[in-house]
Each structure stands twice: as C-alpha cells, then as structure tokens.
Amino acid sequence: MLSSHVPDWLLERLAAGELSEGQATALKARLEHAGELHRLAAIEKSNAEILAQLPPSQVVGEIHRRAERAERRAKATRVRLSLGLATACAAGLAVLLFFKVDPEEILLKGSHPPQLRIYRRTTQGPESLDPRQPLRAGDALQIRYLSAQHKYGVIASIDARGTVTMHLPERPGAAVPLQQEGEFALPHSYELDDSPGFERFLFVAADEPFSSTLATDILAKNSTPSDKFAFFAVTFKKATP
Amino acid sequence: MAIDVDSLYRTHGPMVLRRCRRLLRDEAKAVDAMQDVFVEILRRKDTLDDRAPAGLLLTTATNLCLNKLRTMRRKPEDAEDELIHKVASFGESEGAEERTLARRFLDRLFQTQPESTRLIAVLHYVDRLTLEEVAAEVDMSVSGVRKRLRALQAAVPAMQGVA
Numbered sequence: 001m002l003s004s005h006v007p008d009w010l011l012e013r014l015a016a017g018e019l020s021e022g023q024a025t026a027l028k029a030r031l032e033h034a035g036e037l038h039r040l041a042a043i044e045k046s047n048a049e050i051l052a053q054l055p056p057s058q059v060v061g062e063i064h065r066r067a068e069r070a071e072r073r074a075k076a077t078r079v080r081l082s083l084g085l086a087t088a089c090a091a092g093l094a095v096l097l098f099f100k101v102d103p104e105e106i107l108l109k110g111s112h113p114p115q116l117r118i119y120r121r122t123t124q125g126p127e128s129l130d131p132r133q134p135l136r137a138g139d140a141l142q143i144r145y146l147s148a149q150h151k152y153g154v155i156a157s158i159d160a161r162g163t164v165t166m167h168l169p170e171r172p173g174a175a176v177p178l179q180q181e182g183e184f185a186l187p188h189s190y191e192l193d194d195s196p197g198f199e200r201f202l203f204v205a206a207d208e209p210f211s212s213t214l215a216t217d218i219l220a221k222n223s224t225p226s227d228k229f230a231f232f233a234v235t236f237k238k239a240t241p
Numbered sequence: 242m243a244i245d246v247d248s249l250y251r252t253h254g255p256m257v258l259r260r261c262r263r264l265l266r267d268e269a270k271a272v273d274a275m276q277d278v279f280v281e282i283l284r285r286k287d288t289l290d291d292r293a294p295a296g297l298l299l300t301t302a303t304n305l306c307l308n309k310l311r312t313m314r315r316k317p318e319d320a321e322d323e324l325i326h327k328v329a330s331f332g333e334s335e336g337a338e339e340r341t342l343a344r345r346f347l348d349r350l351f352q353t354q355p356e357s358t359r360l361i362a363v364l365h366y367v368d369r370l371t372l373e374e375v376a377a378e379v380d381m382s383v384s385g386v387r388k389r390l391r392a393l394q395a396a397v398p399a400m401q402g403v404a
Contacts (some may be wrong), residue, residue, distance in 0.1 A: 007368045008263070009299060009378070012256045016295035025371055050255035054272065059254065063279045070280055122271050138309055191273060202349075220273045 006030050006039070015043045061116055063187065065170065073163055073193070083238070114153060114178075114205040115146040121189055134239040137194040143201070144185045147178035150205035150230060153188070154215040160197025160238075164192070164216050167201075175210045180208045200235040244280055244286050252293055254279075257302050264306035264325055264363075274309055278302045287328060296378065305358050322368055361389050 006014075006027055013019055014027050031037045080085050119126035121140040135141070145157060145168075152175035155168040168186055178184075192199060204215045206229045220226055225231060257278050261271035278301050282289065289297065310326060317323035361379055364370045365386070366372045372390075 005369065007370050007374070008259075008372060009368045011362065011376065012259070012293050012299060013293075016253065016256065018293050018295045046259065047255040050258055051251065054254070054258070056247050056250050060250055061275060063246055063250070063283070066280045067283045123267050144329060159373065162294065189273070191277075209394050231262065235356075 003185050112148045113232050114148045114150055115201050116201055116203045116232050117144045131234055132235050134237045135192055137192055139192045140189045142189050144183045146183055151207050152209050153178045153205040154212045155203045156201055156215045157201045158219040159195035159199050161195045164219050172212050198235050198237050204233045205230050253298050257298050260299055260302040274306055278305055296320055303360055303363055358389050362393055
C-alpha cells in the first residue's frame with residue numbers, strides 16, 4: 001500500500017499537469033485522504049508570488065545572457081584545444097596553456113587610475129573581497145568600479161585556462177561610457193566556473209573611445225597598454241575544490 | 242526540441258526555484274541555480290524531447306544543485322540538509338588513505354552514471370518517494386533502484402541505516 005504522504009516532487013508534476021489521468025486521480029485521492037488538497041492551491045499561490053518577485057522580463061534576458069556567455073566560453077575552449085593540439089602535433093610535444101600571473105597582485109597605471117572592487121554574494125549580503133581571499137568555483141561575484149573621472153572603460157577577466165570573459169561591455173565592442181560618481185555595480189553577477197588557478201580582472205579606462213579588444217589583448221598577452229590609458233588589474237587565487 | 246524560454250519560465254520557473262530553494266537553502270544561490278537550469282536546458286535542446294518538461298526541469302535542477310553543493314562547503318542546517326550534502330558528495334575523490342578497495346570499485350561502478358545514482362538517492366531519501374515511484378521517475382525497474390541504493394549505502398558508510 002502506498003503511503004498517503006504526497007512528496008513535493010510528485011505534487012509539482014501533478015500541478016504541472018504532467019501525470020497520466022490514472023496517476024493524477026490516484027494522487028489527488030491520496031491528497032484528499034491526508035487532508036492536503038490545500039497544497040495544490042499553495043503551489044498556485046507560490047507561482048504567482050515568484051513570477052511577481054522575479055518577472056519573466058527580468059529573468060529571461062539573464063538566462064539568454066548566461067547561455068550566450070556559456071556558448072562563448074565553450075567556443076573559446078574548443079579553439080584553445082584545437083590550437084593546443086595543432087601546436088603539440090607540430091612540436092611533437094604536449095602543450096599546456098598556462099599564463100604566468102602572480103596571484104594576489106594589484107597593478108595600477110595612470111596618474112589617477114580607475115578601481116575595481118570585487119564582492120562575493122552571500123546570504124548576509126555582498127562580501128567585499130581582497131586578493132588574499134581565495135575564490136571558489138560557484139562563487140557569485142559582483143563587480144563594481146570607480147571611474148576616477150575617466151569617460152570610457154572596459155572590464156574583462158581571464159582564468160588560468162586562458163578563457164577571457166567580457167564584463168563591461170558583455171560582448172566585444174566599443175568601450176562603455178562610465179558612471180562618473182561613486183562606486184558603480186555592474187548589473188549582472190558573474191559565477192566562477194571550475195577553472196583552477198586564478199582569475200584576473202582588468203579595468204582599462206580612457207578619456208577617448210576605444211575598442212574592447214585592447215583589454216582582451218592585454219589579458220591574453222599579459223601586457224600593458226600605452227600611456228593614454230589608465231588601468232587597474234587584480235588577480236585572485238582560486239581554491240582547489 | 243525548440244525552446245521558448247519565456248513560456249517555459251512562466252509555466253515552470255517557479256517550480257524550478259522551489260526545488261533549488263529546498264536543496265540549496267540559500268535564496269540568492271537558488272535564484273542563480275534556477276537560471277542555470279534553463280541555461281542547461283538550452284544547451285541540451287538538440288538532445289531533449291518535450292514530453293515531460295516538469296520532470297526534466299526537476300531532474301536538471303536536482304543534479305545542478307547537488308553539483309553546486311559539492312563546491313559550496315557550507316555547514317548543513319538540519320538532518321535533511323545533512324543527508325542532501327552526503328548524497329551530493331557521493332563519488333568525490335578522497336585522500337588515498339581513506340579509500341578502500343571496495344570504495345574504489347564502487348566509484349568505478351558508478352562513474353558512468355553518478356548523476357542518476359545521486360538523483361535516485363535524493364528522490365528516495367530526501368523527497369521520500371517510494372521505490373516504485375522512484376523507479377517510475379527514473380525509468381528503471383524497482384529492483385534496479387533497490388540495487389543502486391544498496392550499493393550507495395555500502396559505499397557511503399554515513400548513509401547506512403538511513404530509512
């Protein structure tokens with residue numbers, strides 16, 4: 001004989017109208033027997049509350065952004081693997097692609113450099129991080145900047161596998177006009193994947209428009225820009241899971 | 242399968258969020274995970290069919306949350322939470338001194354289907370589905386489900402005696 005308790009899992013599938021007629025009838029009978037038909041109504045109420053709290057107009061765009069970011073990362077990984085394989089074949093050697101970057105370092109350039117501040121989202125609110133604190137895969141990071149009165153900027157990061165992620169703008173293009181006052185938070189958090197080693201964040205700023213490729217080149221080549229740009233770079237170690 | 246994310250989120254998003262909330266016990270991470278579930282569905286759209294989207298989304302949410310729990314390293318809040326953590330950590334590599342031959346054998350045994358084994362364990366131990374209900378959800382025989390759970394109990398000593 002089946003238990004009269006109806007697990008949430010089955011209740012959700014019942015509410016979604018996904019069970020066969022026979023299963024649905026049997027489950028409703030169990031709910032009635034246990035005096036728990038109100039749980040179905042509670043799901044309806046919860047649905048309305050969640051959609052009001054997290055409206056599709058807000059969430060669906062974020063889902064597409066994440067999907068595009070994941071696709072870009074996957075493509076970058078495929079390209080790196082192809083390059084690595086081709087190089088390995090040519091040299092007859094296995095090739096490991098690692099960037100030599102000192103963890104915990106902060107690099108500044110310019111008479112009044114811009115700044116990045118990295119926060120980790122926690123249940124108690126954002127936790128300000130300094131480079132001595134290791135990051136972990138799954139950390140949801142919020143990136144904030146101070147423009148130091150520079151007009152245009154690009155923020156990007158690179159991990160130890162060499163994958164570059166654009167944060168501002170989120171796709172390659174022109175540098176973005178910067179907020180001039182106070183600490184400004186980027187609208188979307190950034191979740192770290194399981195790439196080991198480190199994550200290095202770079203903020204390049206200038207008073208004239210420029211292309212985001214400048215920042216991605218600096219990260220990829222571990223170089224510095226010319227004197228007409230100011231920049232801030234910070235590298236966090238990543239803890240081994 | 243063609244995916245209309247807007248429509249899928251309106252009809253099933255709240256269900257996915259409730260699932261993530263229950264497993265992760267952290268509102269911000271649950272919202273993050275909920276969005277990632279839809280990203281995962283988009284990623285796999287070419288290999289999925291749309292016969293039972295709720296079941297697919299619940300399964301994806303469960304697997305994704307268990308993977309996130311393995312990296313979160315927070316203290317379990319209660320007995321159910323502790324159980325979820327134990328299931329989530331099943332199959333993690335340990336120090337050589339802690340690994341027995343039997344454990345290594347079982348790790349290898351489950352290496353091909355670690356997610357389905359963890360899903361079975363969560364459905365039975367956490368969600369309290371009967372063996373028959375679990376079998377129907379994962380499309381396996383009852384004896385197959387029982388066998389997986391016995392092997393899990395043998396592999397994870399902390400789970401022995403769990404009803």
